[in-house]
Amino acid sequence: MKEIVTRYLDTWNATDEAARAELLADHWSEDCAYVDPLAEVQGREAVGMTIQAVHAQFPGFVFTSVGEVDAHHQQVRFQWGLGPDGEEPVVVGFDVVVVDADQRIRDVRGFLDKVPA
Template sequence: MNDIVTRYLDTWNATDEATLTELLASHWSESPVYVDPLADAEGREAIGATIQAVQAQFPGFVFSQVGSVDSHHRQTRFQWGLGPAGEEPVVIGFDVVVVDADDRIQDVRGFLDKVPA
């Protein structure tokens, strides 16, 4: 399931629209859902718009894995950080990702653990 986390973070880090669209088409199900305290998006297009909005709010920041991945059945949970590359994350969150039968991302439930004031 570490591959799922890598594909997920690659999607969030894709700043080129064509690359983002390709990652969503390749690694996300036909009708994915993403929910966190600040967003509720259904479908690849809405999730792509959510990702672009976060990138606009935090220009130059990247998502990285923080800690280990815990998985069972078709779900995995992990902590991520958002900040300048190679530096301490400014934002830290925790996501649970559920994949479909084809191992594509189907459902994401996100939580924010550390948010700047």
């Protein structure tokens, strides 16, 4: 399941729209859902637009895995950080990702643990 987290973070780190669309098509189910305190969207296109909005708000920042990945059955939970590459994350969150039978990301429930003032 660590591979799922890698694919997930790769998608969030993709700044090129075509590359991001390819990652979404390859690794996310067509009817995927994403919910966090700031967004609730359905489908790959809406997830892509959400990611694009985060890049607009935090230009040049990258998502990194923070801590250990915990998984069982078809779900994985992990903490992530968002900040300048190689620096302490400005934002820290915690996500639970559920995959479908084809190991594509189907459902994401996100929480924000640390946000800038």
